[in-house]
Amino acid sequence: MAVTGIKEVARRAGVSLGTVSNVLNRPDSVAPATRRRVLDAIDELGYVRNDSARHLRAGSSRTVAIVVLDVSNPFFTDVVQGAEAVVEAAGGMLVVCNSGQDPAREGRHLATLEEQRVRGLLITPVENGRHERLERLVDRGIPVVLVDRGSGQLNRCSVAVDDVLGGRLAATHLAELGHRHIAFVGGPASIAQVADRHAGAAAALTEHGGGIELEVVETKALSVTAGRQAAEDICALPQARRPTAIFCANDLLALGVLQGLTIGGLRVPEDISLVGYDDIDFAAAAAVPLTSVGQPREQLGRTAAQLLLEEADTDAAHGHRHVVFQPQLVVRQSTAAPRRRTR
Amino acid sequence: MAVTGIKEVARRAGVSLGTVSNVLNRPDSVAPATRRRVLDAIDELGYVRNDSARHLRAGSSRTVAIVVLDVSNPFFTDVVQGAEAVVEAAGGMLVVCNSGQDPAREGRHLATLEEQRVRGLLITPVENGRHERLERLVDRGIPVVLVDRGSGQLNRCSVAVDDVLGGRLAATHLAELGHRHIAFVGGPASIAQVADRHAGAAAALTEHGGGIELEVVETKALSVTAGRQAAEDICALPQARRPTAIFCANDLLALGVLQGLTIGGLRVPEDISLVGYDDIDFAAAAAVPLTSVGQPREQLGRTAAQLLLEEADTDAAHGHRHVVFQPQLVVRQSTAAPRRRTR
DNA sequence: ACGGGCGCATGAAACGTTTCACAAGGTAGT
DNA sequence: ACTACCTTGTGAAACGTTTCATGCGCCCGT
Numbered sequence: 001m002a003v004t005g006i007k008e009v010a011r012r013a014g015v016s017l018g019t020v021s022n023v024l025n026r027p028d029s030v031a032p033a034t035r036r037r038v039l040d041a042i043d044e045l046g047y048v049r050n051d052s053a054r055h056l057r058a059g060s061s062r063t064v065a066i067v068v069l070d071v072s073n074p075f076f077t078d079v080v081q082g083a084e085a086v087v088e089a090a091g092g093m094l095v096v097c098n099s100g101q102d103p104a105r106e107g108r109h110l111a112t113l114e115e116q117r118v119r120g121l122l123i124t125p126v127e128n129g130r131h132e133r134l135e136r137l138v139d140r141g142i143p144v145v146l147v148d149r150g151s152g153q154l155n156r157c158s159v160a161v162d163d164v165l166g167g168r169l170a171a172t173h174l175a176e177l178g179h180r181h182i183a184f185v186g187g188p189a190s191i192a193q194v195a196d197r198h199a200g201a202a203a204a205l206t207e208h209g210g211g212i213e214l215e216v217v218e219t220k221a222l223s224v225t226a227g228r229q230a231a232e233d234i235c236a237l238p239q240a241r242r243p244t245a246i247f248c249a250n251d252l253l254a255l256g257v258l259q260g261l262t263i264g265g266l267r268v269p270e271d272i273s274l275v276g277y278d279d280i281d282f283a284a285a286a287a288v289p290l291t292s293v294g295q296p297r298e299q300l301g302r303t304a305a306q307l308l309l310e311e312a313d314t315d316a317a318h319g320h321r322h323v324v325f326q327p328q329l330v331v332r333q334s335t336a337a338p339r340r341r342t343r
Numbered sequence: 344m345a346v347t348g349i350k351e352v353a354r355r356a357g358v359s360l361g362t363v364s365n366v367l368n369r370p371d372s373v374a375p376a377t378r379r380r381v382l383d384a385i386d387e388l389g390y391v392r393n394d395s396a397r398h399l400r401a402g403s404s405r406t407v408a409i410v411v412l413d414v415s416n417p418f419f420t421d422v423v424q425g426a427e428a429v430v431e432a433a434g435g436m437l438v439v440c441n442s443g444q445d446p447a448r449e450g451r452h453l454a455t456l457e458e459q460r461v462r463g464l465l466i467t468p469v470e471n472g473r474h475e476r477l478e479r480l481v482d483r484g485i486p487v488v489l490v491d492r493g494s495g496q497l498n499r500c501s502v503a504v505d506d507v508l509g510g511r512l513a514a515t516h517l518a519e520l521g522h523r524h525i526a527f528v529g530g531p532a533s534i535a536q537v538a539d540r541h542a543g544a545a546a547a548l549t550e551h552g553g554g555i556e557l558e559v560v561e562t563k564a565l566s567v568t569a570g571r572q573a574a575e576d577i578c579a580l581p582q583a584r585r586p587t588a589i590f591c592a593n594d595l596l597a598l599g600v601l602q603g604l605t606i607g608g609l610r611v612p613e614d615i616s617l618v619g620y621d622d623i624d625f626a627a628a629a630a631v632p633l634t635s636v637g638q639p640r641e642q643l644g645r646t647a648a649q650l651l652l653e654e655a656d657t658d659a660a661h662g663h664r665h666v667v668f669q670p671q672l673v674v675r676q677s678t679a680a681p682r683r684r685t686r
Numbered sequence: 687a688c689g690g691g692c693g694c695a696t697g698a699a700a701c702g703t704t705t706c707a708c709a710a711g712g713t714a715g716t
Numbered sequence: 717a718c719t720a721c722c723t724t725g726t727g728a729a730a731c732g733t734t735t736c737a738t739g740c741g742c743c744c745g746t
Contacts, residue, residue, distance in 0.1 A: 005732045016696045021734060031694060046479065051458040052399040053732035057701050061395070071423060071439075072624075077415040084441060088448075093455050095438040096414075098427060105431075112436050115394040136389065224628040255628055262630050281415075285567040285598055287605050287630030348702045359726045364704060374724060396702035400731050 005050060013041035024049065055117070062092045064308060065113050066122040066147070066301075067106060071098040073222075073252065074280040075297055076124075079147065082301025083122055090309055092119065099126055107133060114140070120308040122301075124148050128192055143311040145304045149192065150322075157311060159304040159323045163193050166293040166327035167200020170247045170275045173291070173329055175208045177337045179245040179273065185230045185257060186249025187218040194222070194249045197277060201247055215243055222249060227256020228263075234272075235264030244338035245273035251283045254290055258334070262287075269336035279330050289332035296325050348393060356384035367392065398460070405435045407651060408456050409465040409490070409644075410449060414441040416565075416595065417623040418640055419467075422490065425644025426465055433652055435462065442469055450476060457483070463651040465644075467491050471535055486654040488647045492535065493665075500654060502647040502666045506536050509636040509670035510543020513590045513618045516634070516672055518551045520680045522588040522616065528573045528600060529592025530561040537565070537592045540620060544590055558586055565592060570599020571606075577615075578607030587681035588616035594626045597633055601677070605630075612679035622673050632675035639668050 010020045015034060022030050023038040030038070041047075055061045064087050068076040080096055087094040097113070099106035103126045110133045113121060120143040125131055128149070138144050138155055146158035174182055184201055186194045198216065205212045217233065219226040227248065234242060234257075248254035254276030261268055268274050268288045276283050279294035303323055311318050353363045358377060365373050366381040373381070384390075398404045407430050411419040423439055430437040440456070442449035446469045453476045456464060463486040468474055471492070481487050481498055489501035517525050527544055529537045541559065548555045560576065562569040570591065577585060577600075591597035597619030604611055611617050611631045619626050622637035646666055654661050 006734095007732075017733090018697065018735080019695060022695085025734075029694075034695080048454075048483075049458045050399070050460065050732050051455075052395045052404070052460065053701090054734075055701095056393070056395040056399050056703085056732080057734045059701075071414075072417060072420040074415060077420065080414060081441070088451070093438075093440075093452075095436075097436075098424070108431070109436075115392050117393065117395065140391075224624065228628070255625070259628055259630060259632075281567065282598070282625055285571070285602055287602060289602075349704095350702075360703090360728095361705085361726060362724085365725085368704075372724075377724080393702050396731090397704075398731095399702080399733085400704045402731075 005047070005053070009038065009041045009045055009047050012045060013038045059117075060312075061117055061119055063095055063116070063118055064092050064120045064122065064305065065095045065097055065109075065118045067097045067099055067109055067113075067124070068147075069099055069101050069124050069126065071096065074282060075251075075278045075295075078280075078297035079301035079304075082298035082303075083305040084301070085298075086302050086305035086309065092309075094305075101126055103127055110134070110137065113137075114142070118142065120144070120312045122147050122304050122308060143308055145308045145311075147304045148300060150324075155320065157304075157307040157320045157322065159300055159307065159325075161295045161300065161325045161327050163196035163327070164200035164203070166277060166295070167197040167202075167247075168204035169200075169327060169329040170197075170277070170293050171201035171204040171214070172208065173331065173335065174245045174247065174273060174275065175205060175210075175212055177245075177273065177335060179212070179243075179338050180210070181213045181215070181243045182245045182247060183215045183217050183234065183243040184247050184249070185217045185219060185227065185253055186222070187220060187226075189218060191222075197247075197249050213243075219253065222253055224252050224256040224259070227253035227258075228260040229256070231257040231260020231264060235261065235266060243272070245275070245335070247275045247277075249277055251276040251278045251280045251290065251292055254292070254334075255282060255286055258286060258288060258290070268334050270339065273335040273338070275335060284332065286334075288334050291332045291335040292330050294328045294330045300325065348390070348396070352381065352384045352388055352390050355388060356381045402460075403655075404460055404462055406438055406459070406461055407435050407463045407465065407648065408438045408440055408452075408461045410440045410442055410452055410456075410467070411490075412442055412444050412467050412469065414439065417625060418594075418621045418638075421623075421640035422644035422647075425641035425646075426648040427644070428641075429645050429648035429652070435652075437648075444469055446470055453477070453480065456480075457485070461485065463487070463655045465490050465647050465651060486651055488651045488654070490647045491643060493667075498663065500647075500650045500663045500665065502643055502650065502668075504638045504643065504668045504670050506539035506670070507543035507546070509620060509638070510540040510545075510590075511547035512543075512670060512672040513540075513620070513636050514544035514547040514557070515551065516674065516678065517588045517590065517616060517618065518548060518553075518555055520588075520616065520678060522555070522586075522681050523553070524556045524558070524586045525588045525590060526558045526560050526577065526586040527590050527592070528560045528562060528570065528596055529565070530563060530569075532561060534565075540590075540592050556586075562592075562596065565596055567595050567599040567602070570596035570601075571603040572599070574600040574603020574607060578604065578609060586615070588618070588678070590618045590620075592620055594619040594621045594623045594633065594635055597635070597677075598625065598629055601629060601631060601633070611677050613682065616678040616681070618678060627675065629677075631677050634675045634678040635673050637671045637673045643668065 006020045010017050084094045097109040124147045144156045217230050276290045276292035279292040283290040283292045349363045353360050427437045440452040449469050467490045487499045560573050619633045619635035622635040626633040626635045
């Protein structure tokens, strides 16, 4: 009921303002008897600290924000959960903001977060390159950690997964199964992750030799719908010109492709092999469990959060680190050796 | 750079503290020339409002929180997006908290949010019934809207979907297709949604007459894994005792069941029909597109947020409303008439 | 017995806003 | 010319904390 604060508690317990504050923040420096009295008063009054006042005084807050591209992509929800665990363990709070790939929305979020004087920021920026607003936050002393984005910048930490290697793994797997005609499905190519995964695949195939063809099918988005569409195009090809394997930049895409292929009457993996990327839970749960390139999603979030808190706690200049994880190929049932072509 | 506030801006613009505040909050009450000068000063200094101070003074904040059971369930991410849209349009910020079905975690979140003096709270509580902490928030004057939970309580608004009706729709659909032996897969039964959906199905079948059997397969969770497990059990039954249709409490479950049936060599819908619930995007994208009971997920979130803001804006006592949406059956390819039993 | 330390409690100052009562000057109405 | 009012700007108070210099009493060691 009591909407008021520490003052009322102090009066009730018959102590001074400062003492109540001490009970709250440095309980050991208060005599047990006094402490008891204060705690009782707090209970009776139903007193709850006022965070705004606390942080106004303290200057910094205990909340950390994470800005993601798409809250409904399981990849990000897992990253969020990882970060959440670390932040909460440290007594903080993680607020999740969704930019939905929209730079304007991202901007609004950053503005609000700046006003809130958040403790730190985890972000997968919508756009690459210089980011004025982000620079400002950094200048202001708010630590920023880039998530799932290699960092050209040196003035902040970053956490990422080696997408080039991921692409290599997928392509090598297909090549070793004997595929000679592979399609890469993904897009838009402006997205760094997509470009890297493709580059990795291309490099691996070149090294592997044997003139393996890597055809690119560019999609508009990394979504299930986009994948289904791409699959339709592929089904329409005459069998001779049809790839025997598909590597998707993303599991959502791969699920769409799987669906499209099924509709088009092609079986996975008998007629065509399929590799996804991210290894989201739905990949394993698909009707044909997907072979996919796994990323340590939760760990990505955890590490990012750790780096952030570390930086936030370090008073002095802190050495910015760039952690890169290794992806891992998870082989399931969507890949197999190509059938002999009818000769 | 300037870490300081309004004061410095005032000095630079050669005006008083109050004037700067007016420029920020009531620009019209300031002469254009003065306003210009102040705005310039703000720009040059890179001044950014301090939210803590503002809210300390104002008493209430502009952030609204939503506490969900599982951030990685697409159902909730859609609800969140709906709420987000409304809150952001109103100039507020939505913070997403994940209780992960854990009452303790939920409690910690609520404690923090109470300290933050959030403007309002959207929540799908982990447990039903009286909720001490929630009561406290309400007493404190923080509006609370229950999401996806019918409200026994009358001291707050709620937004829900009629789960009993949803159950009826699913069961009726199957009965009309000619199924005589149906299984309900879901659990734990303590979850209100699960119980309601089952109750609806049972009621509909009774009314439909013809002695249709409704068998219950209780699961431990509403997850893909749990569904796969349940499907294995069903596959193990001798054909004569095997249901010809399955109604799942949840799409995640249904996806798991679909996978389990496929592994077990049963085809959907030829051998067995399958109905899910929620109509998440992955349901439409499954290898066999799922018939499912759709809920207006985003609208659920939007409405909840609207109710909340409305309550927060109303000074006087406000009439608590309970909005109930109608679910809708979405028929896709996972349901069909049962094959004639081999006689 | 005396000074130094230590343990505990105090109260005022400061954090950066917003608000509010008020002042100064100008304009208009009578 | 006088009052009344409007427009624009002012500065102090208040919001609820935390922090810090200070004070008071007590014990201990010499």
